[in-house]
Amino acid sequence: AFQADVVPQAPEDPLFGLMAAFRRDTDPKKVDLGIGAYRDDNAKPWVLPVVKMADDRLRNDPNLNHEYLPIAGLADFTAASQKLILGGDSPAIKEKRVTSLQTISGTGAVHLGALFLAKFYKLNTKRTVYFSNPTWPNHFQIFSNVGLPNQTYPYFSKETRGLDFEGMINTLQNADEGSIIVLHACAHNPTGVDPTQEQWKKIAEVVRAKKHFPFFDTAYQGFASGDLARDGWAIRYFLEQDFEMCIAQSYAKNFGLYGERAGCFHFVTSPSPDAQSTVTRVASQLSILQRSEISNPPAYGARIASLVLNDPKLFAQWEEDLRTMSGRIIEMRKALRGKLEELGTPGTWNHITDQIGMFSFTGLSETQVMKLREDSHVYMTKNGRISMAGLNTHNIDYFAKAVDKAVR
Ligand code: PLP
Numbered sequence: 001a002f003q004a005d006v007v008p009q010a011p012e013d014p015l016f017g018l019m020a021a022f023r024r025d026t027d028p029k030k031v032d033l034g035i036g037a038y039r040d041d042n043a044k045p046w047v048l049p050v051v052k053m054a055d056d057r058l059r060n061d062p063n064l065n066h067e068y069l070p071i072a073g074l075a076d077f078t079a080a081s082q083k084l085i086l087g088g089d090s091p092a093i094k095e096k097r098v099t100s101l102q103t104i105s106g107t108g109a110v111h112l113g114a115l116f117l118a119k120f121y122k123l124n125t126k127r128t129v130y131f132s133n134p135t136w137p138n139h140f141q142i143f144s145n146v147g148l149p150n151q152t153y154p155y156f157s158k159e160t161r162g163l164d165f166e167g168m169i170n171t172l173q174n175a176d177e178g179s180i181i182v183l184h185a186c187a188h189n190p191t192g193v194d195p196t197q198e199q200w201k202k203i204a205e206v207v208r209a210k211k212h213f214p215f216f217d218t219a220y221q222g223f224a225s226g227d228l229a230r231d232g233w234a235i236r237y238f239l240e241q242d243f244e245m246c247i248a249q250s251y252a253k254n255f256g257l258y259g260e261r262a263g264c265f266h267f268v269t270s271p272s273p274d275a276q277s278t279v280t281r282v283a284s285q286l287s288i289l290q291r292s293e294i295s296n297p298p299a300y301g302a303r304i305a306s307l308v309l310n311d312p313k314l315f316a317q318w319e320e321d322l323r324t325m326s327g328r329i330i331e332m333r334k335a336l337r338g339k340l341e342e343l344g345t346p347g348t349w350n351h352i353t354d355q356i357g358m359f360s361f362t363g364l365s366e367t368q369v370m371k372l373r374e375d376s377h378v379y380m381t382k383n384g385r386i387s388m389a390g391l392n393t394h395n396i397d398y399f400a401k402a403v404d405k406a407v408r
Contacts (some may be wrong), residue, residue, distance in 0.1 A: 216245060
């Protein structure tokens with residue numbers, strides 16, 4: 001019989017453990033570079049002005065109620081989400097080759113896709129899922145939980161602190177035909193290293209030649225460069241190449257809607273006379289999976305995002321807010337690199353400005369990371385990843401000096 005006393009203790013989630021350690025630290029100089037959430041120049045959470053506007057509008061709507069959403073979520077939201085990521089004039093939308101469900105943010109979208117593949121993916125019997133090394137650690141848990149085995153492809157080069165493109169391509173080439181390849185659409189977490197457009201084209205070639213199945217995780221559209229189309233480029237390129245694919249889309253970062261859990265899962269099938277019927281069948285199965293897991297998704301965050309995505313004025317304000325966030329992060333990258341070079345800190349620091357998005361893989365060792373925590377009250381994950389959003393004009397000098405001290 002099942003006895004709860006045999007359940008072993010699970011390790012604490014490293015990131016949430018780090019947050020707890022930061023909160024316990026009473027030193028006024030402490031710096032939080034752990035969690036991937038945007039902070040303003042005063043290290044405070046930022047409610048996007050456009051979200052405030054949408055929120056005010058929603059709250060004043062006398063017709064707003066708290067009824068259930070449909071199983072697939074708010075239709076205005078999922079339709080707008082398709083346009084946002086696939087492109088407004090995408091043939092996949094016109095040809096009805098895509099089906100979309102609102103999910104519990106990006107995590108829920110990755111999970112729904114993983115669950116769907118675990119049940120229906122038949123291209124090869126091993127069904128190995130390939131992640132970049134490193135990747136968002138939750139990928140391992142989510143895909144393992146649904147019983148799909150995983151491996152990794154090389155991604156980050158410790159020497160260049162850039163992409164190990166050759167290693168990546170070789171592994172994808174040597175993987176069993178029909179493997180599932182998880183790709184970060186932009187602003188790779190945790191490294192901040194993205195393939196160039198030329199490299200994406202080559203990746204697409206190998207994925208096609210080996211009949212692999214691409215699964216895009218997009219959690220930072222608009223957040224990386226400040227330009228929604230540019231950050232969606234890789235996915236749109238794969239679409240132009242007529243790939244069948246899954247897309248997990250999060251609105252946590254680009255709307256600052258972290259706790260509202262707004263996200264979307266898309267399944268796109270390739271052009272064929274059967275495409276519409278395929279999508280209809282896929283949609284019917286996804287609907288059953290969604291029903292058994294969450295019944296229907298939460299309404300509030302999706303309503304906010306939907307208002308913004310469907311209103312040209314609000315949309316323009318959102319683009320401005322995205323430029324504010326990405327612009328501040330890019331400024332911090334420049335400032336940090338500049339200060340480290342000025343201090344003559346041993347090592348090269350060009351990777352700080354070469355990398356993109358919320359995170360930077362500093363190349364600091366675990367010992368240096370621990371030293372920074374103990375000596376300077378600076379908190380970052382053990383792999384040397386820093387959240388650029390945790391830096392601001394008030395703490396960047398302090399941080400640069402602390403790094404300088406730790407690496408000498
Ligand atoms: N995928 C990647 C690569 C991420 O970095 C994140 C968030 O950190 C997510 C997915 C999902 O986040 P959420 O569930 O908060 O949307």
